[in-house]
Amino acid sequence: MASRRKVAAAGKRGPPSALLSPASSEDEAPEELSFGAAKEAAQTERKLVGEAARRHRELLKEKRRRRQELFAEQKVRPPPLESRRPRRGQPPPRSLPSPRRSGSCSPRPCCRSWPPRRPGEGAGPGERCLPPGVRPLGTLARGGFGLGASKGNYTAVRLKDQSVIGLHQQLAKDFLNIQLYGPAANRAQANDFFSLENKKNPVKKAAVQFVDKSWGKYKKSK
Amino acid sequence: MGEFEVHRVRFFGLVPAGVRCLACPPRGSRLALARTDGAVEVWNCAANYFQEKVIPGHEARSVEALCWAVGERLFGAGLSGEITEYDLGRLRASCSLDGGGGPIWSMAANSSGTQLAIGCEDGSVKLFQVVPGGIQFERNLDRRKGRILCLSWHPSDTHIAAGSIDAFRVLDVSSGQTVQRIMVNYQVQKVKRECVVWSIAFLSCGTVVTSDSFGRVQFWDWERGTLLESHTVSTSAVLSLAVSEKEDSIVVGTSTGATYQFQLLPVKMGSLEKRWVRTKPFQHHTHDVRAVAHSSTALISGGLDAQLVIRPLMEKIQKKSYDAALRKFTFPHRRLVSCARKARLLLFQFSQHLELWRLGSTDETGKDGEVLPLCRMPEHLLQLKSKGPEHIYCSCVSPCGGWVAYSTASRFHLYRVQYEGDSISIKKVPKVPKLLSPAYQLQFSSDSSSLFVASARGSVHVLQLLEPGGCRHLHTLRPPSGCPEAVYLLAPSADGHWLAAVGGDWVIHIYNLKCFKHHCMVPTYDCAVSAVAIHPVTNNLVIAYSDQQLFEFSIPKKQYTAWSRTVQNCGLHKLWLERDSPITHIAFNPKNPSHILLHDTYMFCVLDKSLPLPDDSAPLMNQSTLKQLPESMRQRQLHAFKICKKFQPLLFADLLDENCLVMVERPIMDIKTQLPLPVQQKKFGT
Numbered sequence: 070m071a072s073r074r075k076v077a078a079a080g081k082r083g084p085p086s087a088l089l090s091p092a093s094s095e096d097e098a099p100e101e102l103s104f105g106a107a108k109e110a111a112q113t114e115r116k117l118v119g120e121a122a123r124r125h126r127e128l129l130k131e132k133r134r135r136r137q138e139l140f141a142e143q144k145v146r147p148p149p150l151e152s153r154r155p156r157r158g159q160p161p162p163r164s165l166p167s168p169r170r171s172g173s174c175s176p177r178p179c180c181r182s183w184p185p186r187r188p189g190e191g192a193g194p195g196e197r198c199l200p201p202g203v204r205p206l207g208t209l210a211r212g213g214f215g216l217g218a219s220k221g222n223y224t225a226v227r228l229k230d231q232s233v234i235g236l237h238q239q240l241a242k243d244f245l246n247i248q249l250y251g252p253a254a255n256r257a258q259a260n261d262f263f264s265l266e267n268k269k270n271p272v273k274k275a276a277v278q279f280v281d282k283s284w285g286k287y288k289k290s291k
Numbered sequence: 292m293g294e295f296e297v298h299r300v301r302f303f304g305l306v307p308a309g310v311r312c313l314a315c316p317p318r319g320s321r322l323a324l325a326r327t328d329g330a331v332e333v334w335n336c337a338a339n340y341f342q343e344k345v346i347p348g349h350e351a352r353s354v355e356a357l358c359w360a361v362g363e364r365l366f367g368a369g370l371s372g373e374i375t376e377y378d379l380g381r382l383r384a385s386c387s388l389d390g391g392g393g394p395i396w397s398m399a400a401n402s403s404g405t406q407l408a409i410g411c412e413d414g415s416v417k418l419f420q421v422v423p424g425g426i427q428f429e430r431n432l433d434r435r436k437g438r439i440l441c442l443s444w445h446p447s448d449t450h451i452a453a454g455s456i457d458a459f460r461v462l463d464v465s466s467g468q469t470v471q472r473i474m475v476n477y478q479v480q481k482v483k484r485e486c487v488v489w490s491i492a493f494l495s496c497g498t499v500v501t502s503d504s505f506g507r508v509q510f511w512d513w514e515r516g517t518l519l520e521s522h523t524v525s526t527s528a529v530l531s532l533a534v535s536e537k538e539d540s541i542v543v544g545t546s547t548g549a550t551y552q553f554q555l556l557p558v559k560m561g562s563l564e565k566r567w568v569r570t571k572p573f574q575h576h577t578h579d580v581r582a583v584a585h586s587s588t589a590l591i592s593g594g595l596d597a598q599l600v601i602r603p604l605m606e607k608i609q610k611k612s613y614d615a616a617l618r619k620f621t622f623p624h625r626r627l628v629s630c631a632r633k634a635r636l637l638l639f640q641f642s643q644h645l646e647l648w649r650l651g652s653t654d655e656t657g658k659d660g661e662v663l664p665l666c667r668m669p670e671h672l673l674q675l676k677s678k679g680p681e682h683i684y685c686s687c688v689s690p691c692g693g694w695v696a697y698s699t700a701s702r703f704h705l706y707r708v709q710y711e712g713d714s715i716s717i718k719k720v721p722k723v724p725k726l727l728s729p730a731y732q733l734q735f736s737s738d739s740s741s742l743f744v745a746s747a748r749g750s751v752h753v754l755q756l757l758e759p760g761g762c763r764h765l766h767t768l769r770p771p772s773g774c775p776e777a778v779y780l781l782a783p784s785a786d787g788h789w790l791a792a793v794g795g796d797w798v799i800h801i802y803n804l805k806c807f808k809h810h811c812m813v814p815t816y817d818c819a820v821s822a823v824a825i826h827p828v829t830n831n832l833v834i835a836y837s838d839q840q841l842f843e844f845s846i847p848k849k850q851y852t853a854w855s856r857t858v859q860n861c862g863l864h865k866l867w868l869e870r871d872s873p874i875t876h877i878a879f880n881p882k883n884p885s886h887i888l889l890h891d892t893y894m895f896c897v898l899d900k901s902l903p904l905p906d907d908s909a910p911l912m913n914q915s916t917l918k919q920l921p922e923s924m925r926q927r928q929l930h931a932f933k934i935c936k937k938f939q940p941l942l943f944a945d946l947l948d949e950n951c952l953v954m955v956e957r958p959i960m961d962i963k964t965q966l967p968l969p970v971q972q973k974k975f976g977t
Contacts, residue, residue, distance in 0.1 A: 238353075241370045241394040241412055244438075248487055248504065248528075249546070249579065250968060255527060257971035259964045262577070265974055 293883075293897070294659070298650050298953040302669065303628065303639045303942060305957055306965050307621065308348070310593025312357040314365070315584040317402075317536060322584065323365050324593060325354035328642055330682065331367060331377055336586065338819040340601060341837035341873060342624035344779075344795065346382050347700070348642060350680030356397045360421045361404035368409055370394040374419065374426060380775050380795070381728055381747045382684075383700050386425045392417055397442040399451075408432075408451055410439025416453050416462060432467040435460065443493040452499045452513070454488030459501055461513045471513050475503055490532035492541070502529035502543055508553065510567060522569055524551050527970045531592075533585040540604075541567070542590045544580025547970045549573065550592045550602075575600040575619065578969045596966055597621055613869040621940070621959065622892055624821060624837075624873050625779075628943035628955050634692030634710075635947060636672070637955065642682045645697055647673035647708070650953065659918075672715050675706070687733040687742075694756060696742060698730035703744070707760035724754065724764040734781040737827075741765070743781050749774025749794040751781065751802070766807045768792070770800045780820060785827035789846050793820045799834065801846055811849045816840070821873035828884045835874035835889065839867060841898075854900050861904050866911040867932065870894070878946050890944040895954065897933045905930035912936065 250256055264276035308328040315322055320337040329348030335341050353369040360366055365377045372394050378385035392411025399408050400421075407419045407426060415434035419426045437455035444451055450470070451462045457476040460469045476486035487504040494500065498519065499511045506525035511518055527546035534541050541553040552571040558564045576594035584591040588607040593599050601618040608615045627640045639646040651669040677683050677699055686697035695706045695717075705720040732745035742762065744752040749770040754762045768790070776795025783790050789810065790802045797820055799813035819837040826833065831852055832844040841863065843855035851859075872892035880886045887898040905911060912934050917925050938944070943955040 237372070237393045237412060238370045241396075241438075253484055254546075255971050256968035258968065259966070262969050262972070263960065263963060265972070269974060 293950065295950050295952045296653070296656075296663070297938075298947070298951070299938065300637065300648075300650070300669070300953060300955045301958065301961075302648065302671075303637075303646075303955050303957060304961075305627065305639070305641065305942070306962050307597035307623070308642070309578065309595030309597050309966070310582050310599055312354055312367075313533075313582040313584040313591060313593050314357040314359055315533075315586050315591065316359040316363070319359075319363065321363075322586075322591065323357050323359065324582075324599065325357045325367060326597075327353075327595070328682065329354055329369075330642075331357070331365070333365075333379060334599070335819060335837075336601075339838045339873070340618055340620065341819045341821065342620070343819055344379055344382060345623065345625065346377055346379075346384070347682035347684050349384075349682060349700075350643075352384075355395060356399075356409075358398055358400045358407065359404065360400050360407065364421065366398065366400075366407060366421075366426070368395040368398040370396075372411075374398070374407065374409065376425060380777065382731060382777055383729065388419075388426055388428070390417060391428070396438055396440045399442045399444055401444045401448045402446055403448070406448075408442055408444065410442045410453055412438045414438060414455070416442065416451060418464075430467065432462050432464070433460075433469045435469065435472075440488060441491040443491045443499075445493045446495040450493065450513075452491050452493045454491040454501055456488070457486050459488050459491055459499065461499070471516055473499075473511055473513070473516050475501060475509065487528070489528060489530045490543075492532055492534045494534065494538050496538075500532060500534070500541060502532045504528040506545065508532070508541075508543055508551075508569075520567055522553070522567070524569060525549065530579060530581050531583045533583045535585040536587060540585065542583045542585050542592070544583040544592050544594075546579045547972065548576035548578055548580055548594060548596070550575065550580055550583060550590065552590060573602060575602070575617075577963060578966055596963060616869070616871075618871060620872070621962075622872070622942060622957070624875060626875050626943060629687045630943070630945045630947075630953065631688045631690050631692035632945070632947050633690055636688060636692045637943075637953070638686060638688040638695060640683055640686040640697070643677050645673075645675040645677075645683070645686050645695070646671065647675070647688065647695065650947075673708070673717060675717075677704075684729050684731060685733050685745075687735055689735040689739040689742075689756075690737055691739045694735060694739060694742070696730075696733050696735075698733065698744075700729045703730050705742070705762055718760055720760050720762055723762060724752070726752065728777070731777045731779050732781050734783055736783050736787050737785045738787060740787075743783060743790060745778035745781050745792065747777045749776065749778055749792070749796075749800070751778055751790065751792050753804070753807070768802045768807060768809070770794070770798070770812075771809050774798070780823050782823040782825050782832070784825040784830055784846075786830070789825060789830060791823050791825060791832055791846075793823060799823065799832070799844075801832070810846070813842075813844050814851075816842070822875055822877050822889075824877035824879065826879050826884070826887075827881055828879075833877050833887055835877060837873045839863065839870055839873070858904060861906065864905050864909075864911045864932065865907045876943060876945065878944075880946055880949070882949050888944070888946055890941050892941055893936060893939045895935045895938060895941060895944050899931050899933065902929050902931040905932060 267274040267276065308326040308330060310324055311327045312325040313322065320335060322334040322336055324332045324334060326348065329352035331346040331354065332342055333344040335343045351371055353371065354367045355369045357367045365379060366374060367377060368374045368390065373387040373389050374395065375384045375387040390409050390411060392413045392415045394412040395409050396412065397410040405421050407421060409417050411417065413434065414437050416432040416439060418429040418432065420429050439453045439455055441454040442451060449464055451464060453460050453462060458472055458474045461471040462468065463470045475488060488501050489504060490502050492500040497513060499513045500508065501511065502508050506523055506527055506529055508522045508524055508529055509518060510520040524543065525545040525547060529543050529545050531544040532541060539555045542550060544550045550573045551569055553567050554570045555565045556568050558566055575592065576596050576598055578595040580592050580594045582593040589601050589603040591601050599620045603615050605615060629638045635650045637648045637650065649670045649672055651665040652667045653663040654666050655663050657663050675695065677697065679699065681699040681701060684698045684700065688695050693708055695708055697704055703723055703726055705723050707718045707720055709716045726744065726746060728747040730744045730746065734743045740756055742754040742756060744754060746752055751768045753765045753768065755765045756762050774794045774796055778792045778794045780793035781790065788804055790804055791799055792802065793799050798815055799820065801810045802808065803810045813834065816836060820834060821837045822835040824833050830846045832846055834842045834844065841858060843852045845852050870891060874889045874891050876890055878888040880888065885900040889896045889898060909930060911932060913928060914933055914935065917928060938954040938956055940957055940959060941954060942957050945953050947953055
């Protein structure tokens with residue numbers, strides 16, 4: 070009896086019941102089911118579905134909350150060269166945004182350190198640290214209007230503070246570096262390159278850098 | 292003969308700068324070379340490839356292109372956006388003009404050398420006129436987007452081919468318009484990379500040759516805009532290209548250090564149709580070959596491994612001789628080390644700083660070939676950084692070790708060094724006499740009381756050193772008939788009586804220091820002088836020329852010595868004349884007046900004038916065989932040249948005292964591990 074129920078429950082995916090149990094005909098009466106058993110079955114099913122739906126809802130809520138916090142953080146993050154006065158009502162400045170622990174959405178102050186560099190970002194061409202107290206021209210545009218600031222691909226600086234010649238020269242040198250030593254250049258470390266020669270020579274020699282020089286550095290730092 | 296305790300020094304951390312540009316004049320035998328640190332050198336191909344002139348670099352100067360113009364004038368241009376003329380007589384940058392287009396990537400002179408075209412960062416090609424005293428802007432040619440990385444004039448000076456990124460253009464010089472634009476980046480790769488045209492050449496038949504970052508050398512018909520031939524020579528970029536004057540041979544240099552020759556050969560024997568064929572591959576360099584040149588008899592390449600390689604072409608050599616040998620130059624042909632013998636100090640000259648070291652010492656003795664343990668290690672006493680962006684021209688330490696002097700392009704610096712036990716203190720000498728031109732060579736007198744400063748126009752300044760720390764200008768010695776070139780070698784005598792000065796015109800003048808008068812001139816020899824020294828006892832001037840000839844001139848008698856005449860009559864041994872590098876330092880042993888100590892990059896020699904000279908049939912390097920013979924048998928085989936090749940590559944060798952030598956070596960591998968990264972080479976089985 071249980072096997073037939075399973076087959077019936079397989080539904081559309083399984084082969085039609087007529088094929089599986091050719092003995093059962095449509096003249097037969099449906100099976101006897103007790104009311105209690107059916108009620109239990111229906112309840113468990115509802116519970117399962119309910120739980121799945123709740124989990125799904127929780128997941129969506131979590132995602133939505135995270136995105137909201139991200140936007141809020143971007144909005145609140147001040148432009149890098151503002152004056153050092155902390156904003157009103159904000160906790161005192163911290164050096165870097167701390168990793169999120171609680172689930173609150175309140176904006177946090179970040180990146181008040183000097184020189185103002187965001188973690189993982191180097192100076193782009195033409196970016197220069199201005200002395201404290203000097204406002205760059207583009208300060209108003211950033212953060213003030215609540216626009217989601219980009220990840221920091223640009224910085225507004227005064228051209229008077231740096232020479233255009235130096236900027237052009239740096240761009241040219243960067244182009245040359247990327248072409249010759251960039252990702253497509255297929256360069257080898259000196260150690261690997263020359264060790265290969267040593268090993269392939271008729272008179273075989275040891276690898277060029279036999280000792281790892283970084284050992285000494287570690288000891289010194291200790 | 293002699294047993295010496297050898298101080299084997301390997302702590303001179305010299306890393307020569309890589310070769311960035313080469314310029315071969317169409318007629319003439321002087322090769323101009325520019326390095327990555329901005330130094331410009333002139334090599335004389337006729338004088339056995341001697342490094343004749345060196346203009347030290349500058350922090351702000353980067354030379355991306357070098358060319359010879361009319362009147363043997365040398366021009367360079369770089370990423371600073373300026374075109375600089377180099378004064379080869381005064382060894383400095385004489386004038387510079389801003390190009391007005393941002394960083395300059397390329398420069399080429401027309402066939403007569405009267406016009407210069409520059410390719411700029413902003414995509415414009417500008418023309419300049421070479422006028423007496425400098426250059427003058429003429430006009431702009433058509434400007435398009437894309438930096439111009441390479442330029443070439445058509446031999447008739449009517450058109451210019453300019454290579455950029457993904458394309459190259461042909462411009463008509465008279466109208467200034469772009470008459471053809473050809474794309475080189477027809478994609479054959481899966482990855483969409485931009486194709487950088489690194490170098491270009493315009494042949495008189497209307498073919499444009501380009502080399503690009505995909506490792507291809509391509510031949511184009513510029514009028515029709517079609518590709519005639521394409522050769523893939525390498526998987527990495529082909530960075531440089533040079534065409535011979537007859538336009539039948541091309542040499543290209545790649546990022547992997549390989550150079551290839553292409554030749555225009557007939558398709559079949561006797562047929563008129565010709566094709567470009569890749570003929571000879573060479574692997575002389577380990578790092579990128581950024582500069583190549585094609586002279587009438589040789590392929591010249593310079594790499595970022597600081598080597599200059601000259602490969603003579605066999606078909607151009609009449610007979611088999613040393614002219615056909617491969618020449619490789621890594622180290623400069625001048626001394627970068629000075630030695631204070633009594634104080635056992637060494638001064639190392641780098642491009643922007645000096646290092647003063649004290650040699651170690653040992654208490655033990657041993658047998659031939661043994662390594663003795665040190666009881667005191669060599670000490671790094673001082674590091675003197677030169678202020679400012681200019682690189683150092685020359686430096687010297689006095690024999691007592693108490694004075695250190697060096698010169699940059701604009702200033703001359705003198706320091707007083709004091710030793711109190713183990714500690715050292717240094718004080719700059721204020722108010723040094725202002726010299727109009729940089730000091731090209733500095734030499735202290737043997738009693739450390741005067742300093743000789745080699746200057747422009749053949750003149751030498753004599754400065755008197757005063758205790759406790761001052762100096763004043765005593766006299767300026769000048770050659771009687773004037774000299775347009777600067778003095779580059781100085782040799783004072785040990786008794787302080789004589790001074791020999793060699794100018795860029797290769798004439799050696801000898802001055803009497805007691806009365807500050809010109810004494811005499813050594814008879815001229817048509818080759819560059821590579822080293823001079825005056826014997827402490829006999830006051831004979833020993834001269835080594837860059838073609839490996841040796842002369843000895845007696846100063847009191849004003850004529851060549853008898854030994855020198857014998858040497859010239861017999862001739863020097865063939866192997867001695869076929870050495871690769873010139874002699875850069877000569878020293879003497881006061882206890883053995885007949886000994887002369889010489890060295891070049893690959894050997895150290897003690898020349899014994901009392902012994903017979905070897906003829907060509909005798910082996911020149913016979914020290915090892917002599918050691919194995921018993922004493923009685925040696926007499927027959929002894930000859931004057933005692934050569935030791937154990938210490939290589941040698942930058943400096945000198946005699947400290949009676950039986951103590953110092954040898955400063957610089958192993959090539961130590962340099963190569965500090966150079967920029969080389970291209971990965973996949974080798975079978977690894």
